[in-house]
Amino acid sequence: MVRLVNLSIGYRGKSDTKVVAQGICTEINGGELTCLLGANGVGKSTLLRTLSAFQPKLGGEIFIMGRELGTYSDKELSKTIGVVLTEKCDVRNMSARELIGMGRSPYTGFWGTLDKEDSRIVEESIALVKIENLASRMVHTLSDGERQKVMIAKALAQQTPVIFLDEPTAFLDFPSKVEIMQLLHQLTRETGKTIFLSTHDLELALQIADKIWLMDKQHGITIGTPEDLALEGHLSSFFARKGIVFDMETGLFRIENQYTSRVRLQGHGQKYAMVRKALQRNGMLANRNVESEVYVETGDLTTSGFRINVPGKPVIEVQTIEELLSAMPAVLPEG
Ligand SMILES: Nc1ncnc2c1ncn2[C@@H]1O[C@H](COP(=O)(O)OP(=O)(O)OP(=O)(O)O)[C@@H](O)[C@H]1O
Numbered sequence: 001m002v003r004l005v006n007l008s009i010g011y012r013g014k015s016d017t018k019v020v021a022q023g024i025c026t027e028i029n030g031g032e033l034t035c036l037l038g039a040n041g042v043g044k045s046t047l048l049r050t051l052s053a054f055q056p057k058l059g060g061e062i063f064i065m066g067r068e069l070g071t072y073s074d075k076e077l078s079k080t081i082g083v084v085l086t087e088k089c090d091v092r093n094m095s096a097r098e099l100i101g102m103g104r105s106p107y108t109g110f111w112g113t114l115d116k117e118d119s120r121i122v123e124e125s126i127a128l129v130k131i132e133n134l135a136s137r138m139v140h141t142l143s144d145g146e147r148q149k150v151m152i153a154k155a156l157a158q159q160t161p162v163i164f165l166d167e168p169t170a171f172l173d174f175p176s177k178v179e180i181m182q183l184l185h186q187l188t189r190e191t192g193k194t195i196f197l198s199t200h201d202l203e204l205a206l207q208i209a210d211k212i213w214l215m216d217k218q219h220g221i222t223i224g225t226p227e228d229l230a231l232e233g234h235l236s237s238f239f240a241r242k243g244i245v246f247d248m249e250t251g252l253f254r255i256e257n258q259y260t261s262r263v264r265l266q267g268h269g270q271k272y273a274m275v276r277k278a279l280q281r282n283g284m285l286a287n288r289n290v291e292s293e294v295y296v297e298t299g300d301l302t303t304s305g306f307r308i309n310v311p312g313k314p315v316i317e318v319q320t321i322e323e324l325l326s327a328m329p330a331v332l333p334e335g
Pocket residue numbers: 011018020038039040041042043044045046047
């Protein structure tokens with residue numbers, strides 16, 4: 001669907017040229033959700049803007065459905081690529097439904113009058129993004145997240161085979177982030193669309209994307225399924241920062257804890273997992289393999305409370321993890 005041949009992107013100034021990335025040779029497949037990840041300023045927006053023909057490339061070629069981007073007319077382009085960028089659109093006196101209707105403009109006549117079929121597609125797009133409640137609102141009264149959803153609906157109404165989105169989940173609350181990513185993923189599956197988006201929502205991308213592009217100043221762009229990137233060590237090295245570790249078991253990142261003491265746990269299931277999490281968050285390395293004289297019986301969901309066992313002392317029983325956390329420092333030697 002999208003093929004990049006030796007693409008260079010960046011900014012041509014009057015006296016100098018700023019190259020943001022070069023030598024990009026790769027493809028974006030149809031029917032797949034591809035997520036572009038990278039640190040602030042690495043060039044994600046520049047790449048998306050270049051692929052959307054909003055800014056000129058520095059060199060190389062961009063083929064969209066077999067044709068070089070430069071050979072498309074504006075009208076052809078608007079029937080081929082739907083774009084959702086981060087720039088705020090300054091529209092006043094227009095309802096969300098009317099703005100979404102503008103997604104139909106490549107198909108309507110000069111006056112932009114929507115026929116029955118256009119209106120049906122607009123309503124369908126509104127329903128897909130689940131913003132029926134926003135459709136009649138004026139665009140300038142919407143919150144950032146609400147407006148973002150409207151822009152996504154507009155891109156859907158445009159019915160293009162390719163959609164590029166720059167940080168579509170940036171302003172959304174967590175359930176909306178998940179919903180939008182799932183919707184985009186489902187669209188690639190059901191309609192064979194090519195959807196390429198940039199995001200800082202790492203965890204979500206790793207769980208939902210078919211392909212991940214890691215963009216990095218040092219290595220350029222590394223591409224693969226989230227799982228291949230994990231196995232090949234790209235994810236851990238890409239996000240190698242103090243305090244962040246890639247957990248191979250879950251395939252997700254977690255915050256590294258600094259442990260000052262250790263304690264053995266006995267138990268299983270959810271209660272075991274939550275006790276482990278709480279103790280580790282508080283600097284106590286805790287699991288069933290740790291060797292320590294003091295140990296905590298977490299029990300399971302059929303038992304109540306938690307039991308702290310200290311050699312030579314009566315068992316301490318507590319009811320909540322909060323109580324457990326306050327009791328532990330007094331019974332646990334450091335180190
Ligand atoms: N108009 C411009 N002229 C010159 N340089 C620019 C211009 N716009 C952006 N840049 C620079 O290009 C580089 C890439 O910026 P870009 O906005 O593409 O990064 P990004 O990966 O999208 O970042 P973020 O995650 O913060 O949105 C940065 O160094 C930025 O300062």
